[in-house]
Amino acid sequence: MRITREQNERLTRVENGAPMGEVFRRYWIPALLADEVPEPDAPPVRVRLLGEDLVAFRDSNGEVGLVDAYCSHRRAPLFFGRNEECGIRCVYHGWKFDVNGNCLDTPSEEPGARLRFRAGIKAYPVHEAGGIIWTCMGPVDSMPEPPDHxxxxxxxxxxxxxxxxxxxxxxxxxxxxxxxxxxxxxxxxxxxxxxxxxxxxxxxxxxxxxxxxxxxxxxxxxxxxxxxxxxxxxxxxxxxxxxxxxxxxxxxxxxxxxxxxxxxxxxxxxxxxxxxxxxxxxxxxxxxxxxxxxxxxxxxxxxxxxxxxxxxxxxxxxxxxxxxxxxxxxxxxxxxxxxxxxxxxxxxxxxxxxxxxxxxxxxxxxxxxxxxxxxxxxxxxxxxxxxxxxxxxxxxxxxxxxxxxxxxxxxxxxxxxxxxxxxxxx
The missing domain is CATH 3.90.380.10 (Naphthalene 1,2-dioxygenase Alpha Subunit; Chain A, domain 1)
Structure with missing residues (x-):
């Protein structure tokens, strides 16, 4: 099959909504090795997938989160965050997020502030199998069952x-x-x-x-x-x-x-x-x-x-x-x-x-x-x-x-x- 330059672009580009990136988002793909987050509350890990910057962490219950690399408050890097008590806490102002991206705490705001209910961050589903943390980054309604090789x-x-x-x-x-x-x-x-x-x-x-x-x-x-x-x-x-x-x-x-x-x-x-x-x-x-x-x-x-x-x-x-x-x-x-x-x-x-x-x-x-x-x-x-x-x-x-x-x-x-x-x- 002879490939044109236009087809080559379509085959190779995966960032910013490119067609091939959208293809990969319809499959479960490896995000990182399970050993990179070896135990509960281990240090968070930088992950880059399909041109998107993310952070992975294993919480206190052993569940793995794969979330946006940046805090929703001022976009501080969560890689430097504290992995503690079932969430990752930003070290800039203490905002805390769980493995599903929910904002659990905004301690820099007044007590009882409802801001946290709209301050969640992007989170992707994960599946741990074969020593790998897998993720599916596409629409939830088209997400297949996890892989079974x-x-x-x-x-x-x-x-x-x-x-x-x-x-x-x-x-x-x-x-x-x-x-x-x-x-x-x-x-x-x-x-x-x-x-x-x-x-x-x-x-x-x-x-x-x-x-x-x-x-x-x-x-x-x-x-x-x-x-x-x-x-x-x-x-x-x-x-x-x-x-x-x-x-x-x-x-x-x-x-x-x-x-x-x-x-x-x-x-x-x-x-x-x-x-x-x-x-x-x-x-x-x-x-x-x-x-x-x-x-x-x-x-x-x-x-x-x-x-x-x-x-x-x-x-x-x-x-x-x-x-x-x-x-x-x-x-x-x-x-x-x-x-x-x-x-x-x-x-x-x-x-x-x-x-x-x-x-x-x-x-x-x-x-x-x-x-x-x-x-x-x-x-x-x-x-x-x-x-x-x-x-x-x-x-x-x-x-x-x-x-x-x-x-x-x-x-x-x-x-x-x-x-x-x-x-x-x-």
């Missing part, structure tokens, strides 16, 4: 979640994630290994099937001997990808391979920045994640504790230092010379600029998933305009899917052989 049903012992910020528009981050062909190149971290599955066939064949949740897409790589390396992915609207992974891990003195599923949720912070929520979970409900598996997975991705600027979700490797590219390693060992799979993606995606001009592209056969995602997102802007429900927003639309990868014979129908492995087990 398979990984959200996995027990805490079976899953992990993390967060990373990226300095580019959400769409080029999504498109990097759902581009299966680039993994044969950008993520080739061993140039000496020409027998890896992705090196044996660097131009996979793609299929895309539209689904109630968005779409299922597959890549098939012919690896010789009549065999095919099949990967089946899920893209759930508006911005979630699920894929299969099998990583090595070390435990109890032995090395093993652990089957899991992982993915990303790309959330627009504003037009020019994106928050990525990374999740992984055990493929088998009867098998919890081995100890340290998620931490090892994050380290391989380039998202270990040492990879972040202290106290932030921003990577140390960034555009300002060219992602610490090592040209000698690039020449001799890895395709990019950049450490960390996640970091390699960020280098390419942010290197395109904050918002890439898609009207200048020349798409090929391996870009089928990308063009499908664009078409569906554009379709959703039309649905908002017509007041229609969003694709994939209802729990029953997305709660039965998972991803897989496998080896199969060239003459086997991939949809049939993968059917049982792409249906939820939890």
């Amino acid at each position: 398979e990984w959200l049903r996995a027990p805490e012992t079976h899953r992990g979640v993390s967060k990373t910020n990226e300095a580019c528009n959400f769409l080029q981050a999504i498109e990097g994630g759902i581009d299966t062909a680039h993994s044969s190149f950008a993520h080739n971290n061993d140039l000496s290994n020409n027998r890896s599955l992705r090196a044996l066939d660097r131009h996979p064949e793609l299929d895309v099937d539209l689904q109630p949740h968005g779409f299922t897409y597959s890549s098939r790589r012919r690896i010789g001997g009549g065999r095919v390396y099949l990967r089946v992915y899920q893209f759930a609207m508006p911005s979630t990808q699920i894929r299969s992974v099998r990583l090595s891990w070390h435990g109890e003195g032995e090395e093993a391979s652990y089957p899991a599923l992982h993915g990303h949720i790309w959330v627009p912070v504003d037009d020019h920045n994106t928050a990525i929520y990374n999740f992984a979970y055990s493929a088998d409900p009867g098998q919890p994640m081995p100890e340290n598996w998620f931490e090892d997975h994050e380290h391989e991705m380039g998202r270990g504790p040492e990879d972040f600027k202290p106290g932030t979700f921003w990577l140390v490797r960034e555009p300002a230092n060219d992602f610490m590219i090592d040209r000698e390693i690039q020449r001799t060992r890895t395709f990019t010379g950049i450490e960390g799979v996640n970091t390699q993606d960020f280098a390419i995606q942010t290197g395109m600029g904050r918002i890439v001009d898609r009207s200048q592209e020349a798409l090929g056969s391996t870009d089928l998933a990308i063009s499908t995602a664009r078409k569906l997102l554009l379709d959703m802007t039309d649905r908002v305009r017509r007041g229609e429900p969003m694709l994939g927003s209802a729990p029953e639309d997305h709660n039965g899917t998972r991803a897989t990868d496998m080896l199969m014979a060239e003459d086997e129908p991939w949809r049939e052989v993968s059917k049982d492995l792409t249906a939820a087990w939890y």
Whole structure:
């Protein structure tokens, strides 16, 4: 699908009532990690979503509020507020608000003043699941039920979640994630290994099937001997990808391979920045994640504790230092010379600029998933305009899917052989 500049604007802009921002407001989207507000009366946290500045806090009863970043009195920043006695109190004049935005107290006014009954602030509904605080920022009368992805049903012992910020528009981050062909190149971290599955066939064949949740897409790589390396992915609207992974891990003195599923949720912070929520979970409900598996997975991705600027979700490797590219390693060992799979993606995606001009592209056969995602997102802007429900927003639309990868014979129908492995087990 060739994108015009007008379509590119419609696809990428999310601030100030832009059509794509209105699309995201019709879904439940992550606002922050639950660990960012770890306990009752913990310090409030700044949140920026869809170009809107907010503050999150967990009150004395453990309920989470997501409210306007500024007090209704003189617009003082509530980030500096006192989180106390089931509300956040502005430190400028002491006005206090609960998790629903109601003004509870105006101590700078005379006792009994009724001003507080009309001094409430904006508050958004929240839902806590999977280690994430979710919110729905659209009209209440069109708000769907909270999400019910398979990984959200996995027990805490079976899953992990993390967060990373990226300095580019959400769409080029999504498109990097759902581009299966680039993994044969950008993520080739061993140039000496020409027998890896992705090196044996660097131009996979793609299929895309539209689904109630968005779409299922597959890549098939012919690896010789009549065999095919099949990967089946899920893209759930508006911005979630699920894929299969099998990583090595070390435990109890032995090395093993652990089957899991992982993915990303790309959330627009504003037009020019994106928050990525990374999740992984055990493929088998009867098998919890081995100890340290998620931490090892994050380290391989380039998202270990040492990879972040202290106290932030921003990577140390960034555009300002060219992602610490090592040209000698690039020449001799890895395709990019950049450490960390996640970091390699960020280098390419942010290197395109904050918002890439898609009207200048020349798409090929391996870009089928990308063009499908664009078409569906554009379709959703039309649905908002017509007041229609969003694709994939209802729990029953997305709660039965998972991803897989496998080896199969060239003459086997991939949809049939993968059917049982792409249906939820939890």
